[in-house]
Amino acid sequence: MTEVSAAPQPVPSTVPVTASRFVARWLGAAPERAEQLASLSTVSLADADFRALLEGELAKGLPLERAMRRVRNLLISTIVARDLGGQADLDEVVTAMTAFADFAIQTHVASLMAELVAAHGMPVGEDSGRPQHLIVLAMGKQGGGELNVSSDIDLIFVYPEDGDTAAEAGQRQLSNHEFFIRLGRRLSAALSEVIEDGFVFRVDMALRPNGKSGPLAASFGMVEEYLIVQGREWERYAWVKARAVTGEPDDIAALDAIVQPFIFRRYLDFGVIDAIRTMHAQIRAEVKRQERLHPERSHNVKLGRGGIREIEFLAQVFQLIRGGRDPALRERSTRKTLLLLAERELLTVDTVERLLAAYTFLRNLEHRLQYLEDAQTHTLPASDDDRLTVARMMGCPDEATLLARLEEQRTYVAQQFDAIFADKEAPEPDPDTPALVDDLDNLDALTERLAGLGFNDTRAAAGRLTTTLQGTRLTSLPDFSRVRLLALVEAALPLIATVVKDAGMGSHAATLGRLLDLFEAIARRSAYLALLTEYPHTLERVIRMINASGWAATFLTQHPILLDELLDDRNAGAEALPQLAASLDAQLTDAAGDTERQLDILRETHHAQLFRLLALDLAGELSVEHLADHLSALADTIVGAVVTHAWRAVNGRHREVPRFAVIAYGKLGGKELGYVSDLDVIFLYEDDDGDAPPLYARLAQRFITWMTAPTPAGILFDIDIALRPDGASGMLVSSIAAFERYQGEAAWIWEHQALTRARFCAGDAAIGARFEAIREQVLRKDRSGQADVLKNEVMQMRARMHGANLNRSTQFDLKHDAGGMIDIEFIVQYLVLRHAHTYPQLTANAGNIALLHLCGELGLIDAALASQVAAAYRAMRKLQHSVRLQSHDKTRVERTQLGAHPDSVLRLWHACFGD
Structure with a gap:
């Protein structure tokens, strides 16, 4: 995890614990409590044994309800003492409160359940026939493990199946629904009723399905139907923190399977930004209304500008956008989520440090406001004396210092909140300029508009705009999506003009066409339209990329999820492969058993990394060789x-x-992979187990399927296994011993040629080492006595390849034409096979350019000519790469682009093979 410094440690208060009027009353009611408080205050509340404390109270003959309240009052008083004394930090306070809330709920549920079962029998599921148990879901801060000292608790009561209780003689049968509603009512009363010892927790049930109008307890079926049919965006936000406090593990897992798809979308959900923005605006409007009605209730540290809720929104928006694809982000704790955002580079480390510091300050202040009277309040008190007391609880000498520190923290939080949630919809257009939609029926007006922007092929661009925007695919969009799409097109037109001008390359009409292809592909995916709207700079980056490369435009249109990679500069460097491998392994392990999801994870990971490399490539930051190494x-x-x-x-x-x-x-073997290269591989094993051959054959088949199967995320690679021993007629997998025999006794010369560019790729490293040893042995074979045979075999294979790829055009085929790349590769392969016996350094899989230079240095070929051919190979690879980036299937160029390079290659060919 990214290192993030800890939040500030607590500052000892300058006021006594009795500054809390609640603690003062509690101590004054029974003098012996001072000794109990002093004893408990000496140890961290992380070690508090609530069961032992409760048993001590029960031993006095108190009923459970009173005993639990006394434990609660002791706990609150101890927290106040330790916190104000600088002995407890925020984590201890909220963790202790959460643990006690869980304990209180679990204890009362067990007691009340036993009473109801004794009266009505055990609830039984009508389908499964299994006993049914209540699942109490803790929401909000309790669900996140960050409960306040004087907070209410937000609960939802759920049970698995409808049915009836298994009533026996003397018991009255109830439906499961009625049974769990009664249990829920009694639990709420046991926790929240105010009696002589106070209360345990105020209970809020408003987050249950259908809110206050819904039943107090709901079956899984009711929850599922509600979330599918009626679930709203703000409820997704609330359910992120839902945590089961009671219930059977299997039932909890089944409930998670129902709820998780509602909370987390399987795609990147940028539409949630607008939903949270709307919810936040409603909250702020209510806070302002309350402050107008009650001016003394100012400075709401929870709901006010730059307050706790804005930090929670900042953390949770990333969870809702990305949690469907990254399970680690489903963390319930705000603090832990912020740390994950730094680790994922979604926020900078400095931003997370400052947000954590602000969160700690605001939560500590919130607690001190509540310490005064054990009241659920989030605003500074009206009394000047109380404000001074709170300031001193915070380690400040006076109210002014406290307010200055508060303003500093809130200002920073508000700035960060606005950076993400400020409304980025296009501004209102100039009333004197017609909207784009007004020009679609007037081709001349549209052409004139584009000419005014600087387009040089206005008729073609205007025609494409009209055809696309008036096509049925876009006209049938929902009104909101169509308006948003038209706004994006309107914003894109001047950007296209600027990008083409700055790049000094590309066509306005072609770039516009590529962008409209992308818009058509994402038009019905509102999340992608939201992304481009919420992050306008991303639209410009898209335009720059598709102007530079038609292949990039096609790739992005096929995989629009990659728009996320353009949000910021996280693609400024290729991710370290060990880190990528570890992350990929963790994701695949989490998805074990769901092959479809695993296939998508592999494709999404590969496409994202490939796209980052593409961005670096188009920015001119990678040479062709370095790109091939990375790929x-x-x-x-x-x-x-x-x-x-x-x-x-x-x-x-x-x-x-x-x-x-x-x-x-x-x-792949020669580390010269391109963007769309297939993989030439073979499979080897070394295992004496009798079941090994069919098992490894099954693994090889599964490997090919996982690589090539088309899914909604595309494919990974095409796989070519023609180079395995005996080719198409051979076994799918070979033992390492069989491979060694084949290479030594039966392999053709062309198979030894292929071996010059072969290497261990993945799997068992010991088998990889055996392969490398066999490869060295084969390549270093003394062929001096069969030099002519070797030469003829290589020439015949080259002739067959040339005949199969005849070029009848006037352009030069970089790969197949005489003097092209395959000639160079064959020359190198021939030189390795011919001379590696004498010069074993030639077997290094160093690439064609390095091997050409080495052959020149060894005197096997003319050194100057070797350098010229190496330069030719580099130039052809670069041209090949450039042509493919522009979406051309065949790598053919005008001969004038190559200068004397083919002639140099042919001279070396003749030097090696004759005419």
Whole structure:
């Protein structure tokens, strides 16, 4: 986790514990309590044994209700003493209060349940026939483990199934619904009724389905129907913190399965920003109304500007946007969520440190306001004396100092809140300028508008705008989405003009067409429209990217979830692969048993990393070689994850870790992978178990399926396994011993050529080391006596490839034409096979450019010519990459773009093979 400094430690108060009038009254009612308080105040409340304290009160002959209230009063007094004495920090205070609330609920539920069962029998599910138990859901701060000292508790009562109680003789049967409503009423009364010893907790049930008009207890079926049919955005916010305090583990898991899809969307849900903005505005309006009616109730530290609620909103908006894709963000605690946001780089470490400091200050102040009278208040008291007391409780000499510190914290929180929640809808248009929608029926007016923006191909651009925006796909959108989309197009037009001008490349009409393709793809996904609206800079980044690359535009249109990667500068550097591998493994482990989700996780992770590299590439920050290195390393990481987790899905596996390896050939083997390269691989194993061959064959089949199966998130890679021993007629997997025999006795020369660009990719490292040893042995074979045979075999294979890829155009095929990239690769492969016996350093999988230079240094070819061909290979790879970025399937260019490079390659070919 990202290191985030701890929030400020408590400052000892300058007032005695009796500054709390509640504590003073409690101590004054019974002198012996001072000794009890002094004894308990010496140890952290994290170690408090509530059961022992309760048993002590019960031993005095008190009923449970009175005993629980006395424990509560002792706990509150102890918290006040430790907090004001600087012995307890915020974490101890809220953790102790939460633990006591849980204990009180669990204890009363057990007692009341026993009473009701004795009178009516055990509730039984009508479908399962199993005993039914009440699940008490703690919401709000109790659910998040951060309960106030004088807070009410927000509860929801749920039970699994309808049915009836199993009444026996003398018992009156009830429906499960009636049974649990009675249990809920009694529990609420046991906690909240004010008797001679006070109360335990005020109970608020307003968050239950249908609120105060809904039944006090609801079955799972009722909860599910309500959330699907009537659940509102603000309820998603509330349910994030829902935590079961009672209930059976299996029932709690079943309830989670119902509730989690309502709270967390499987896509990135940026629409929630507007929903929280609306809810916040309603809260603020009510606070302002109360302050107008009661001016003395100013400075609401919870609901006021820059208050506790805004920090909670800041944390939870990221949870609701991303929690569906990142389960770690489903954390209930505000403080822990903030730390996760720093770890995920969603907020900076400095921002999180300051928000945590503000949260600690505001919560400590909130507690001191409540210490005065044990009252659920969040505003500064009206009395000047009380304000001074609160200031001194906070370690401030006077009220003015306290207010200055309060204003500093609230100002920072408000700034951070506005940075995310300020309304970013397009401003009102100039009344003298017609809206874009007004021009759609007038092609001339639209053309004139585009010309005024600087478009150079106005007719084509205007035609495309009209066709798209008046097409049925967009005209059938809901009004809100259509208005938002039109606003985005309106905002995009001047940006396109600026981007094309700044880049000095691209076509206005082409870039507009690519953007409209994207808009058509996301038009019905309001979350993506919300993203581009809430983060206007993202729209500009999209336009810059699609102007630079048609392939990038197509990729983004196919995978619009990647818009998230453009939100900020998190793509300023490729993520460290060990960190990526660990994160990927954790996500796949969490999704174990859900293969569909695992496939999507792999694809989303790969696409996101690939997109980050694409952004760096288009910004000119990566050379072709460095890009290929990154893409190859990323593929290795994905391959390793698939092997590990696909194996765990193989039934009947005989070991936890497979003795299985993936060997990479071709572009992956040579670390020259491109954006859309397929993977040439073979599968090896070394395992004497009799069940190993079919199990590893099943793993290989599953590996191919996981890589190639199309899902809503796309595919990972196409897989080519033609290079396995005996090719298409060979076994899908080979033992390492069989592979060694094949390479030594039966392999063709072209298979040895392929071996020059092969390497261990992922899986069992010991098998990988065996493979590398076999590869070295094969490549270093003395071929001096068969030099002509080797030369002829290589030439014949090259001729067959050339014949299969004839180029009848006037352009130069960078890959297949004579003097192109395959000629260079064949030259290098020939030189390795011919001379590695004498020069074993040639077997290093160092890439074609490095090996050409090495052959020149060793005198195997002319050193100057070697440098020229290395430069040709680099130039062709760069051109190939550039052409593919513009969405061209065939890598052909005008011959003039290559200069003398093909001639240099042909000279070296002739030097090696003759005419």
